[in-house]
Amino acid sequence: MLVFDGIIFSLQRSGGISVLFLELFQRLHKDLFQVINFNRELDYGIYRKPRILERFRDFKLESPCALFHSTYYRLPEAFKGPVVTTVHDYTYERYFGPVRKFVHSWQKNRAIFGSEKIICVSESTRADLLYYTGEKYESRCVVIPNGVSTEYHRLASFTPTSxxxxxxxxxxxxxxxxxxxxxxxxxxxxxxxxxxxxxxxxxxxxxxxxxxxxxxxxxxxxxxxxxxxxxxxxxxxxxxxxxxxxxxxxxxxxxxxxxxxxxxxxxxxxxxxxxxxxxxxxxxxxxxxxxxxxxxxxxxxxxxxxxxxxAQFSWDRTFDRTLAVYEQLLGHQLMERE
CATH class of the missing domain: 3.40.50.2000 (Glycogen Phosphorylase B;)
Structure with a gap:
């Protein structure tokens, strides 16, 4: 069982991070994963934690779990299996005030230090990660670019306006x-x-x-x-x-x-x-x-x-490469590729 924490859906109404994980969930077989959510109701059979403050600290996994992937820099307590963290950017480190920057960076770095694999959404983010945390994490990093929805396309009935x-x-x-x-x-x-x-x-x-x-x-x-x-x-x-x-x-x-x-x-x-x-x-x-x-x-x-x-970017490619990371850590295939 793959377990995701669903934290990001409590923290933002919309945005690139929540889009990324929803695209992954849509492509995973439903019997392969569980998402522990903390606030908003979502599809995909997501289990909902009743206490909203749980989103600000580590938590215990309540079901058998082979691999854990946080949607936003959290770690499960006393978990012995592989952990994956996706690093999206270093906005807080660059632009936010000292208190918010410290809290966010502390939490992010704990997740990075405790992860067997670190997915960066761009080479730029990977370079930022190595700058802020050191070259020793380079071997754990893999760059998997985000995709773009096929719902975006040209419409013949529209001409550009001002x-x-x-x-x-x-x-x-x-x-x-x-x-x-x-x-x-x-x-x-x-x-x-x-x-x-x-x-x-x-x-x-x-x-x-x-x-x-x-x-x-x-x-x-x-x-x-x-x-x-x-x-x-x-x-x-x-x-x-x-x-x-x-x-x-x-x-x-x-x-x-x-x-x-x-x-x-x-x-x-x-x-x-x-x-x-x-x-x-x-x-x-x-x-x-x-x-x-x-x-x-x-x-x-x-x-x-x-x-x-x-056309060089797609969520299918993002999913396939992310699934390959899971399978590498687990040592076996999770799904047949379409």
């Missing part, structure tokens, strides 16, 4: 303000924001000052709904200064939506030459990138490259 799309959280390093300032000088373009929570009063004030009547928050969207927005958008601007991976880049590319992003961390690794990559991601660079895409031949070329690039 909408510029921003997807995800808007914290400082996500560089959201730079996009707003760039768009403030381009009155023909509108901003659409997906996810990341409702606008705060401070954000609304900033948006009103720079993009009055030219912005909207579309809320949390399903894959199909988000696919429509990618298809109708002039482009996705993904100005983040740091990412562990960057799934929205691939989603947009699969949907035929050109991508503007910053040449930093994992982003060149994911985007290849199929996105317009800026060096700094400041408002002037973002405006120059938008002007460049406004040329029909340039935009069409990035669409073509994006479709080719995104």
């Amino acid at each position: 909408q510029v799309l921003f997807v995800g959280a808007r914290a400082g390093y996500k560089n959201f303000k730079a996009l707003v300032l760039a768009l403030s000088t381009l009155p023909d373009l509108r901003l659409a924001v997906v996810g990341g929570g409702a606008f705060t009063s401070k954000e609304r004030g900033f948006l009103e000052a720079h993009l009055s009547n030219r912005y909207a928050h579309l809320g949390y969207l399903s894959n199909r709904e988000l696919n429509v927005e990618y298809n109708r958008s002039f482009c996705l601007v993904y100005p983040s200064l740091y990412e562990g991976f960057g799934i929205p880049i691939l989603e947009a590319m699969r949907a035929g939506c050109p991508v503007i992003a910053v040449r930093s961390s994992s982003i060149p690794e994911v985007a290849g030459d199929a996105a317009y990559l800026m060096e700094r991601g400041d408002p002037c660079e973002i405006r120059a990138a938008l002007d460049f895409l406004n040329s029909s031949p340039n935009r069409a070329e990035f669409i073509r490259k994006g479709l080719e690039r995104s």
Whole structure:
């Protein structure tokens, strides 16, 4: 029995980490695994822990378990079998204050130190891990890139509008303000924001000052709904200064939506030459990138490259490589490959 702790589904409403594990669960035979969940109800026969504070500490496994894989840096008590940890990024270590950084890093490092295998979602994240924890863990690391859902695809019935799309959280390093300032000088373009929570009063004030009547928050969207927005958008601007991976880049590319992003961390690794990559991601660079895409031949070329690039990533590949890690640790095959 493979056991996952399901912690991530208590910690985030949506995001790349929860997407990754849901994609894995959908592909595992149901009699092979159990997920111990702590808060939200999920599918796949997940057992629910009644005490929400359990998510903040180690716990005892309550069923026979051959291998344990935490969704977010936890360890089971007194477990003698192999443990797998997936490391997604080093955002806390780079950008958060001392208390949150210390707690998160302590917990993450305990999981890393106690794991037989450490899966990194990108070469960039692997490099960060070795920088923060030391080269001695290199032999335990394996890079398994995230995938992208097949629900993202081109829709023949849509033509691009003047909408510029921003997807995800808007914290400082996500560089959201730079996009707003760039768009403030381009009155023909509108901003659409997906996810990341409702606008705060401070954000609304900033948006009103720079993009009055030219912005909207579309809320949390399903894959199909988000696919429509990618298809109708002039482009996705993904100005983040740091990412562990960057799934929205691939989603947009699969949907035929050109991508503007910053040449930093994992982003060149994911985007290849199929996105317009800026060096700094400041408002002037973002405006120059938008002007460049406004040329029909340039935009069409990035669409073509994006479709080719995104085809190199899939959740099936991610699953197959993750399953191979489990089988290597257990010493036997778990499932027939389709």
